[in-house]
Amino acid sequence: MPRLFPTAIAGSLPKPAWLAETESLWPAWKQEGAALADAKRDATLLWIKHQEDAGLDIIGDGEQSRQHFVHGFLEKVEGIDFERKVRMGIRDNRYDAMVPTVTGPLRLKGRVHATEARLLAAHTRRRTKFTLPGPMTIVDTLADEHYGDRVKMAFAFAEILNQEARALQDDGIDIIQFDEPAFNVYMDQAVAWGIDALHRAIEGLTCTTAVHICYGYGIQANIDWKQGLGAEWRQYEKVFPALAASRIDQVSLECIHSRVPAELMALLAGKDVMVGVIDVASTQAESADEVAATIEAALRYVPPAHFIACTNCGMAPMAAHLAQRKLRALAAGARLVCQSL
Ligand code: ZN
Numbered sequence: 330m331p332r333l334f335p336t337a338i339a340g341s342l343p344k345p346a347w348l349a350e351t352e353s354l355w356p357a358w359k360q361e362g363a364a365l366a367d368a369k370r371d372a373t374l375l376w377i378k379h380q381e382d383a384g385l386d387i388i389g390d391g392e393q394s395r396q397h398f399v400h401g402f403l404e405k406v407e408g409i410d411f412e413r414k415v416r417m418g419i420r421d422n423r424y425d426a427m428v429p430t431v432t433g434p435l436r437l438k439g440r441v442h443a444t445e446a447r448l449l450a451a452h453t454r455r456r457t458k459f460t461l462p463g464p465m466t467i468v469d470t471l472a473d474e475h476y477g478d479r480v481k482m483a484f485a486f487a488e489i490l491n492q493e494a495r496a497l498q499d500d501g502i503d504i505i506q507f508d509e510p511a512f513n514v515y516m517d518q519a520v521a522w523g524i525d526a527l528h529r530a531i532e533g534l535t536c537t538t539a540v541h542i543c544y545g546y547g548i549q550a551n552i553d554w555k556q557g558l559g560a561e562w563r564q565y566e567k568v569f570p571a572l573a574a575s576r577i578d579q580v581s582l583e584c585i586h587s588r589v590p591a592e593l594m595a596l597l598a599g600k601d602v603m604v605g606v607i608d609v610a611s612t613q614a615e616s617a618d619e620v621a622a623t624i625e626a627a628l629r630y631v632p633p634a635h636f637i638a639c640t641n642c643g644m645a646p647m648a649a650h651l652a653q654r655k656l657r658a659l660a661a662g663a664r665l666v667c668q669s670l
Contacts (some may be wrong), residue, residue: 332386332663332664332667333633333636333666333667333670334633334634334636334637334638334663334667335386335387335456335637335638336384336385336386336387336637336638336639336659336660336663337385337386337387337389337458337603337637337638337639338380338385338387338389338391338639338640338643338644338656338659339460339541339543339581339603339605339609339639339640339641339642339643339644340389340391340392340398340458340460340506340508340541340642340643341391341392341398341460341643341644341645342376342379342389342391342392342393342643342644342645342649342652343644343645343646343647343648343649343652344356344372344393344645344649345368345372345375345649346359347359347360347368348360348368348369348371348372348393349396351648351649352646352647352648353646354397354546354548354645354646355396355397356396358396366444369393369394369444369445370444370445370448372391372393373390373391373393373394373445373448373449374448374452376389376390376391376393377390377391377449377452377453379653379656380656381453381455383653383656383657383659383660384657384660384661384664385455385656385659385660386455386456387455387456387457387458387503387504387637388449388453388455388456388457388458389449389457389458389459389460390442390445390446390448390449390459392460392643392645393445394442394444394445398460398462398508398643398645399462399466399467399470400470401441402441402461402462402467402490402493403429403467403471404441405437405438405439405440405441406435406436406437406438406489407433407435407436407437407438408431408432408433408434408435408436408475409429409430409431409432409435409471410429410430410431410432411429412429413429413430413432413472413474414427414428414429414430415427415428415429415430415472416428417472419469419470420469420510420511420514420545421514421515423514423545423550423551423554424550426470428470428471428472429471429472430471430472430473430474431471431472431473431474431475431476431482432474432475433475434475434485435482435485435486435488435489436489437489437492437493440493440496441493442459442461442493442497443496443500446459446497446500446501446502447500447501449502450500450501450502451501456503456504457501457502457503457504458502458503458504458505458506458539459497459502459504459505459506460505460506460507460508460541461490461493461494461497461505461506461507461508461530462490462507462508463490463507463508463509463511463512463523463526463527463530463540464483464484464486464487464490464507464523464526464527464529464530465483465509465511465512465515465518465519465522465523465526466508466509466510466511466512467483467486468482468483468486469511469514469515479518480522480526483522483523483526484526484529486526487526487527487529487530488529490507490530491529491530491531491532491533491534494530494531494534495533495534498534498535498536502536503536503537504536504537504538504539504579505531505534505536505537505538505539506538506539506540506541506579506581507527507530507531507538507539507540507541508540508541508543508643509523509527509540509541509542510541510542510543510544510545511523512540512542512568513542513543513544513564513565513568514564516564516567516568517567519567519568519571520567520568520571524568524571524572524575524577527540527575527577528575528576531576531577537578537579537601538576538577538578538579539577539578539579539580539581539601539603540572540577540579540580540581541581541603541642542565542568542580542581542582543581543582543583543605543641543642544558544562544583544587544641544642545642546609546610546642546643546645546646547608547609547610547611547642547646547647548646551610552610555587555588558588559588560588561588561589561590562587562588562589562590563589563590563593565582565589565593565596566593566596569593569596569597570596572597572600573596573597573598573599573600577600578600578601579600579601579602579603579637580597580600580601580602580603581602581603581605581639582594582597582602582603582604582605583605583641583642584604584605584606584623584627584641585605585606585607585608585615585619585620585623585641586608586610586611586641587605587641591626591627591629591630592630594627594630594631595630595631597631599635600635601635601636601637602627602631602635602636602637603637603638603639604623604624604627604631604636604637604638604639605639605640605641605642606620606623606624606627606638606639606640606659606662606663607620607639607640607641607655607658607659608641609640609641609642609643609644609647610641612648612651614651614654614655614657614658615655615658615659615662616658616662617658617661617662617664617665618662618665619658619662620638620658620659620661620662620663620665621662621663621665621666621669623662624636624638624662624663624666625666628666633670638659638662638663639659640655640659
């Protein structure tokens, strides 16, 4: 049956125990050298299969080849000193992290994600999506001793992100998504220059482009932060009108179990909206009925032609069996709604 709207994941999926430590945000690899390259490839193929079997329409690589959603990209960037780690509060001091330092002009050492992107494009016939960290989120995860200006450094990253994004498009990727959790923390800066930096990152792309804005992984620091955000989370309200006017095609947002007022989704009129109908912070899989109810409520604000049922955020730190159950619930819930419509 043709679907009225597709299903997709935000980006990351858990890594198998033979690839890396499980249920960790910064998992240590369990292999090295050629064995690590093989294990990354096998894990990517496995999750392509799991996503297809669950019934998802848009398939990703599950970020199996990167240790962390930002640092996976940074590893291939010249101008960053990884030995020079600085303790820094990131996301407006929500987390304390040891971050590397930018010490010179930024340049790509070569392709970053060619292997996994080509693997993805070659092994599914469904639409493919690939994620990259957004420029504002990258500069919020690094110390700077070279540019002396956050905006200037963000645009330098946007330029090299663009280089990799164009290559991903040539690899056969259909949707390129930039992850910008920082947009939910620095709303004024997101409007002042964050979206412009994204425009630089998507320059020349003819594939579909997307931005993911969330309240973070289901880890304790985020759960605590969200407790203090009040009865209504209105961060999106500042950024969505600017995104609606932007050249980005799709916007990914949190919905289920969040305190985001549903009507804020209407601020994205004209954009494809990836609505989070799977909670990445809960240890229970949603039922298909619960997913269907969340979709039906969101369809009051987003028309089916612009609707994509998605997860709230990445699932990297989750148990793999739970992530699989959640993928199946996502597709089953979407199927229920499509049948009833
Ligand atoms: Zn996220």
